[in-house]
Amino acid sequence: xxRWTTGEVAKQRNISIRTLRYYDQIDLLPPSFKDASGKRxxxxxxxxTLEKIIILKSLSLPLEDIRSVLAKLSYKQxxxxxxxxxxxxxSTLQTSISNTSSLINLIDLEGSLSWERVSELVxxxxxxxxxxxxxxxxxxxxILQESIPNLSDNDDTTQQYISILRQIEWCIEHNIKPQSEExxxxxxxxxxxxxxxxxxxxxxxxxxxxxxxxxxxxxGLYPIPDEVLKFVEGCIAYATD
Amino acid sequence: xxRWTTGEVAKQRNISIRTLRYYDQIDLLPPSFKDASGKRxxxxxxxxTLEKIIILKSLSLPLEDIRSVLAKLSYKQxxxxxxxxxxxxxSTLQTSISNTSSLINLIDLEGSLSWERVSELVxxxxxxxxxxxxxxxxxxxxILQESIPNLSDNDDTTQQYISILRQIEWCIEHNIKPQSEExxxxxxxxxxxxxxxxxxxxxxxxxxxxxxxxxxxxxGLYPIPDEVLKFVEGCIAYATD
DNA sequence: GTTTGCAGGTGACGTAACGTAATCTAATAT
DNA sequence: ATATTAGATTACGTTACGTCACCTGCAAAC
Numbered sequence: 001x002x003r004w005t006t007g008e009v010a011k012q013r014n015i016s017i018r019t020l021r022y023y024d025q026i027d028l029l030p031p032s033f034k035d036a037s038g039k040r041x042x043x044x045x046x047x048x049t050l051e052k053i054i055i056l057k058s059l060s061l062p063l064e065d066i067r068s069v070l071a072k073l074s075y076k077q078x079x080x081x082x083x084x085x086x087x088x089x090x091s092t093l094q095t096s097i098s099n100t101s102s103l104i105n106l107i108d109l110e111g112s113l114s115w116e117r118v119s120e121l122v123x124x125x126x127x128x129x130x131x132x133x134x135x136x137x138x139x140x141x142x143i144l145q146e147s148i149p150n151l152s153d154n155d156d157t158t159q160q161y162i163s164i165l166r167q168i169e170w171c172i173e174h175n176i177k178p179q180s181e182e183x184x185x186x187x188x189x190x191x192x193x194x195x196x197x198x199x200x201x202x203x204x205x206x207x208x209x210x211x212x213x214x215x216x217x218x219x220g221l222y223p224i225p226d227e228v229l230k231f232v233e234g235c236i237a238y239a240t241d
Numbered sequence: 242x243x244r245w246t247t248g249e250v251a252k253q254r255n256i257s258i259r260t261l262r263y264y265d266q267i268d269l270l271p272p273s274f275k276d277a278s279g280k281r282x283x284x285x286x287x288x289x290t291l292e293k294i295i296i297l298k299s300l301s302l303p304l305e306d307i308r309s310v311l312a313k314l315s316y317k318q319x320x321x322x323x324x325x326x327x328x329x330x331x332s333t334l335q336t337s338i339s340n341t342s343s344l345i346n347l348i349d350l351e352g353s354l355s356w357e358r359v360s361e362l363v364x365x366x367x368x369x370x371x372x373x374x375x376x377x378x379x380x381x382x383x384i385l386q387e388s389i390p391n392l393s394d395n396d397d398t399t400q401q402y403i404s405i406l407r408q409i410e411w412c413i414e415h416n417i418k419p420q421s422e423e424x425x426x427x428x429x430x431x432x433x434x435x436x437x438x439x440x441x442x443x444x445x446x447x448x449x450x451x452x453x454x455x456x457x458x459x460x461g462l463y464p465i466p467d468e469v470l471k472f473v474e475g476c477i478a479y480a481t482d
Numbered sequence: 483g484t485t486t487g488c489a490g491g492t493g494a495c496g497t498a499a500c501g502t503a504a505t506c507t508a509a510t511a512t
Numbered sequence: 513a514t515a516t517t518a519g520a521t522t523a524c525g526t527t528a529c530g531t532c533a534c535c536t537g538c539a540a541a542c
Contacts, residue, residue, distance in 0.1 A: 005518080006518090007519075016500080018499095018502085019499080019500065021520085021521090026499095037507070037508065039508090039518090039519060039520075040520090063498080063499075064498095075348065076345060079344055080345060082341055083341045083342060083345065086337055086338045087338065090331060090335070093334065097324065097327045097331070100320055100324045101324060104321060108317075247489090247490070247491095248489065248490075257529080259530065263528070263529060278490080279491055279492085280489090280490060281490085281491090303527075303528090304527080304528075
């Protein structure tokens with residue numbers, strides 16, 4: 001098992017050594033091993049925890065809250081709320097951007113600005129400052145965390161999902177047509193599973209598939225997705241006709 | 242001349258009264274008027290300054306730096322750097338988003354994550370933490386601020402721009418064809434002006450027109466832009482053939 | 483005429499999340 | 513043998529306010 005020193009971790013994660021020591025000090029992230037002379041050594045698991053902390057910090061939650069959240073939420077749940085947070089950030093940024101360039105234009109064309117003009121624009125944009133708890137939506141927390149196994153880390157439903165995804169990969173590889181018996185079965189199973197997992201909450205289902213879609217289009221980082229997703233969409237479209 | 246109290250300003254700009262008092266205390270934004278009992282009253286100009294401060298704060302510069310920048314840069318220059326900052330924010334956010342959803346996918350499909358997978362993704366995204374000075378780019382500062390009048394607030398070149406824009410509006414109103422003599426003259430004048438203003442810096446010119454384009458498409462906030470911009474593009478495309 | 487409430491004020495201390503010395507230790511390089 | 517490097521501890525400093533205790537001027541209510 002590899003272990004990393006403070007310096008290594010700090011460089012890798014682009015944070016200061018001081019920060020690591022601080023997290024140890026407040027007992028947020030004590031290194032899993034300290035040698036005789038007091039040197040800190042971090043395990044792979046420690047790094048995961050650190051990564052969680054960094055993500056949660058980017059939601060701007062105070063370290064105290066992070067401490068309690070860390071215990072209760074899985075990596076995945078944290079990622080999902082992070083994702084929500086990012087989405088919202090982007091849309092606020094977009095209105096900021098268009099406001100900013102509007103202002104720039106106004107300056108050019110009117111020579112100077114009247115305060116009314118400015119405040120019109122600015123007021124629209126910053127009406128709501130969200131708290132971090134908003135990103136862990138009640139419904140999601142309730143469904144994802146408490147009731148039934150659902151999407152928690154290693155449960156049965158997840159296994160079924162994975163098995164279905166494997167079947168889909170197989171279908172694609174062998175060029176099975178969307179009209180075939182197998183595919184219809186897969187689609188049925190999929191919608192069934194969706195309904196169980198999300199308890200029929202249509203919005204959550206949409207959100208779920210939206211999340212699946214994005215990385216394929218934008219990064220291509222994950223090997224299968226694009227085809228699979230299209231396939232799935234095809235399945236469902238055909239099956240629900 | 243209307244004047245606003247601390248409470249009013251605070252509510253309007255969504256900051257705390259304490260913040261206003263603090264800015265007075267450190268002499269960053271002393272209200273332009275204080276009555277006998279010590280009450281603060283802010284003028285319209287004060288509000289503009291406050292707005293500048295808020296913008297500059299969103300570039301995360303410390304108040305000390307803001308103090309010095311305030312004196313040196315015009316509202317417009319501040320807005321431009323803010324714009325640059327926002328653009329960059331958006332693109333980092335976009336890679337963050339796709340990384341996040343990639344990770345979510347990985348969790349589902351691999352069941353658990355290996356540290357290598359995670360760090361691959363994460364490392365790409367956060368290689369550079371920019372300092373705020375980067376948003377006041379050397380070239381822009383140099384060109385926009387020092388040399389020649391250029392785009393500073395009320396100079397001759399700006400006036401010429403505005404006059405041309407008025408001519409364009411007129412042309413659109415009267416349905417003048419892009420092949421006509423007038424339009425070619427306008428286009429010539431425009432490119433000439435661009436070259437003077439930006440000293441032939443093609444990238445800056447592009448940036449300039451990009452900025453002009455955005456708000457029209459996205460918000461429609463400014464009354465003329467969409468047609469005018471298309472017209473201008475038409476002009477130049479035709480004239481440079 | 484007093485009380486109450488509200489919107490403002492002034493200290494002064496508290497705080498989060500580290501940054502930044504100053505000083506010490508152990509291991510390695512020259 | 514010494515210098516350099518990478519780590520450690522202790523402790524005080526910092527930014528941009530939040531918060532608390534207490535004071536003031538004035539209009540409305542009793």
